[in-house]
Amino acid sequence: MQTADRMIALAIVAMSAYFMYYAWELPIGWNGETGGPGAGAFPFWLSLIMAFAALGVLLRSLRQERQLTRFFSDRALRPIIAVTLALTVTIFLMPLAGAYIALPLFMLWYLKIFGRHGWILTGILAVATPVFLFFFFEVTLKILLPKGFTEPWFIPLYAKFF
Amino acid sequence: MEIFALLGDGFATSLSPINLMIVLLGVTAGLFIGAMPGLGSVNGVAIVLPLTFIVPPSSAIILLAAIYYGAMYGGAISSVLLGIPGASTAVATTFDGRPMAQKGQAGLALMAAATASFVGGTISVILFTIFAVPLADLALAFGPAEEFALVLLAFTTFVGLGGDDILKTIIMICLGLVLSTVGLDLISGQPRLIFFDQPGFYSGISFLVLAIGVYGIGEVLFTIETSQKGQTVTAARLTFGEMAAGLKTMVRLWKTMSVGSFLGFFVGMLPAAGATPASLMAYGIAKSTSKEPETFGKGNIEGVAAPETANNAASTGSLLPMLTLGIPGSPTTALLLGGMVMWGLVPGPMLFIEQPDFVWGLISSLYTANFAAVVINIALIPLFVWALRMPFTVLCTLVLVLCIVGGFAPSQKMHDVWLILGFGVVGYLLRKADYPLAPLVLALVLGPLMEKSFRQTLISEQGNILAFVERPLSGLFITIAVVFFFLPIVKGLTRRFNFLKLVFSKQQ
Numbered sequence: 001m002q003t004a005d006r007m008i009a010l011a012i013v014a015m016s017a018y019f020m021y022y023a024w025e026l027p028i029g030w031n032g033e034t035g036g037p038g039a040g041a042f043p044f045w046l047s048l049i050m051a052f053a054a055l056g057v058l059l060r061s062l063r064q065e066r067q068l069t070r071f072f073s074d075r076a077l078r079p080i081i082a083v084t085l086a087l088t089v090t091i092f093l094m095p096l097a098g099a100y101i102a103l104p105l106f107m108l109w110y111l112k113i114f115g116r117h118g119w120i121l122t123g124i125l126a127v128a129t130p131v132f133l134f135f136f137f138e139v140t141l142k143i144l145l146p147k148g149f150t151e152p153w154f155i156p157l158y159a160k161f162f
Numbered sequence: 163m164e165i166f167a168l169l170g171d172g173f174a175t176s177l178s179p180i181n182l183m184i185v186l187l188g189v190t191a192g193l194f195i196g197a198m199p200g201l202g203s204v205n206g207v208a209i210v211l212p213l214t215f216i217v218p219p220s221s222a223i224i225l226l227a228a229i230y231y232g233a234m235y236g237g238a239i240s241s242v243l244l245g246i247p248g249a250s251t252a253v254a255t256t257f258d259g260r261p262m263a264q265k266g267q268a269g270l271a272l273m274a275a276a277t278a279s280f281v282g283g284t285i286s287v288i289l290f291t292i293f294a295v296p297l298a299d300l301a302l303a304f305g306p307a308e309e310f311a312l313v314l315l316a317f318t319t320f321v322g323l324g325g326d327d328i329l330k331t332i333i334m335i336c337l338g339l340v341l342s343t344v345g346l347d348l349i350s351g352q353p354r355l356i357f358f359d360q361p362g363f364y365s366g367i368s369f370l371v372l373a374i375g376v377y378g379i380g381e382v383l384f385t386i387e388t389s390q391k392g393q394t395v396t397a398a399r400l401t402f403g404e405m406a407a408g409l410k411t412m413v414r415l416w417k418t419m420s421v422g423s424f425l426g427f428f429v430g431m432l433p434a435a436g437a438t439p440a441s442l443m444a445y446g447i448a449k450s451t452s453k454e455p456e457t458f459g460k461g462n463i464e465g466v467a468a469p470e471t472a473n474n475a476a477s478t479g480s481l482l483p484m485l486t487l488g489i490p491g492s493p494t495t496a497l498l499l500g501g502m503v504m505w506g507l508v509p510g511p512m513l514f515i516e517q518p519d520f521v522w523g524l525i526s527s528l529y530t531a532n533f534a535a536v537v538i539n540i541a542l543i544p545l546f547v548w549a550l551r552m553p554f555t556v557l558c559t560l561v562l563v564l565c566i567v568g569g570f571a572p573s574q575k576m577h578d579v580w581l582i583l584g585f586g587v588v589g590y591l592l593r594k595a596d597y598p599l600a601p602l603v604l605a606l607v608l609g610p611l612m613e614k615s616f617r618q619t620l621i622s623e624q625g626n627i628l629a630f631v632e633r634p635l636s637g638l639f640i641t642i643a644v645v646f647f648f649l650p651i652v653k654g655l656t657r658r659f660n661f662l663k664l665v666f667s668k669q670q
Contacts (some may be wrong), residue, residue: 002595004228004595005595008591008592008595008597012333012337014258019340021356022354022355022356023354023355026352026354027582031358035618037350037616037617038350039347039349039350039354039356040611042616042617043340043343044356046336046340047336047340049332049336050333050336050340051334052338053329053330053332053336054329054333055335056329057327057329057330057333060329069594071594073387076386076387076600079386079387080383080386080590081385083386083558083562083585084383084587087379087562087583087586088583089564090566091566091576091579091580093574093585094566094570094579095576097611099567099570103563103566103567106559106562106563107559107563110555110558110559110562111555111556111559115553115555115556115559116553117553117555121556125556125559125560129560129563130414133563133567136213136216136573137567139216141216142573143215143571143574144527144574145567145570145571146570146576152459160375161486
């Protein structure tokens with residue numbers, strides 16, 4: 001817990017520095033005679049405050065006595081990494097293979113393998129959800145979801161509903 | 163009375179068939195979302211917001227407000243039936259709601275929660291109606307200096323009253339404000355903080371992306387960690403006889419419920435406080451003023467009524483500053499504010515002048531939502547018992563899919579979907595390390611207003627930074643903000659002082 005706390009505080013300091021580096025390219029001080037603060041002023045000075053606050057968290061943690069509580073329990077870490085990875089793969093697949101392949105695959109993995117549900121429940125949800133999404137977003141709201149290489153398969157559907 | 167005429171016109175809007183349907187739909191959805199352990203009003207509103215493109219903007223806001231309302235009612239359901247709060251706002255309801263369920267009075271506890279919510283909701287909506295116009299009139303006199311001071315005040319309440327780690331709160335406020343500056347600068351037109359030269363950052367970071375990430379994906383990750391297997395859902399049955407007896411008991415609790423309503427309403431207005439502390443405070447007051455405080459925590463119906471009136475009253479209370487001043491009183495209302503801005507309905511005093519139909523339609527819809535919620539809540543109790551048996555994994559899958567698609571739909575860019583995943587994971591880690599997330603979301607929503615008003619004031623006052631304290635109203639806000647900011651330090655000093663006095667007196 002302590003180590004994680006320090007690492008997060010350090011990461012915030014680094015992030016603030018990174019923000020400040022970007023804001024530095026813009027005027028961070030006074031902008032001309034009556035121009036008010038420049039475009040970079042707000043992000044720059046706030047990042048500086050953030051960096052100092054994070055340093056405060058870090059110093060406070062270093063002054064504390066050693067604690068041996070774990071940030072992640074062993075039981076929790078694995079499923080969380082698994083779900084995060086699955087989400088990453090799904091989002092990566094979406095523009096390539098389309099939402100209508102990526103999302104059912106994700107649901108298949110989540111329900112059947114991760115959640116250990118039966119085929120019937122998995123099948124119903126993995127089919128019904130994309131159908132609902134298609135009618136809700138594409139047909140009603142006219143918001144096209146990414147299709148990737150599956151685009152041609154949808155042309156007959158477009159012809160029917162648009 | 164002018165208010166009655168305005169409210170009457172409002173009912174003409176909110177009782178139109180489409181809006182009535184929307185209220186019923188929103189309340190029912192909210193009840194289910196609130197009842198699901200882990201999901202509360204803020205998660206519900208974040209996940210559902212992209213779906214509301216399907217109705218016109220004014221109806222969309224009514225829908226979201228109804229979800230907010232329903233979720234406040236629904237939170238009690240899993241507190242009673244599962245013993246875990248359906249939302250953090252319903253924590254105090256578990257104290258006595260769960261023991262009641264274990265004694266076989268689950269139905270009674272649910273009915274008490276619903277009735278108490280109704281009382282809290284009704285009293286607070288009436289207070290809302292009374293205060294809305296004067297507050298909006300006051301806000302009409304606000305210039306940029308006052309706006310800045312008010313936003314500053316909103317943030318300092320987190321430092322002074324939030325109860326979270328102060329340094330971590332400051333970090334989250336700054337982070338939210340810095341993230342709000344990403345994109346094109348409104349005043350100079352320069353692009354700012356375009357990370358890795360990604361073109362997606364030119365349009366800024368939408369509040370929706372942060373909210374879906376933090377409250378959707380982050381929440382699911384949190385639920386995966388905390389969910390334990392083998393929870394038992396207590397069956398709840400309610401006969402008409404019990405219902406009549408329950409109502410009779412509730413009537414005797416009118417004092418507890420009115421205290422809870424007023425307390426909840428005013429605490430709810432503060433951005434940092436809101437429904438959770440309000441309900442805990444109401445519980446504490448009910449216990450300490452009770453003739454038999456030892457029965458609290460063992461299934462006293464008063465212990466269910468007090469927090470439930472307060473958390474519903476607080477949800478209405480937090481709408482008041484959002485609608486009249488443009489300063490949200492809670493993360494959920496911050497999302498409502500973001501949604502309204504997205505649809506071109508900018509909250510604040512001008513809204514009362516330019517869009518009276520919408521404002522009063524929304525206010526009157528709170529009355530109908532409140533009424534609908536209590537009826538649907540009691541009628542659907544068996545359905546909630548069934549729905550709570552739904553495995554976490556099914557719920558999580560659906561929420562995650564909705565997060566991905568809902569994150570893509572508004573901007574139709576994969577860039578935003580990646581950001582959602584990033585915010586989800588980072589938000590989850592930060593939450594685990596005790597960083598408060600509410601100030602982050604609020605800061606991202608209020609950031610543009612804060613920066614704009616700050617720079618506008620300085621430009622119009624030729625750089626005179628004292629302009630913020632010279633104007634009476636903004637000076638007052640800044641003074642209160644300074645007091646809030648130094649409150650924790652003063653508290654710490656007095657504690658140390660008392661300690662010294664104690665040591666000293668012992669030595670003598």
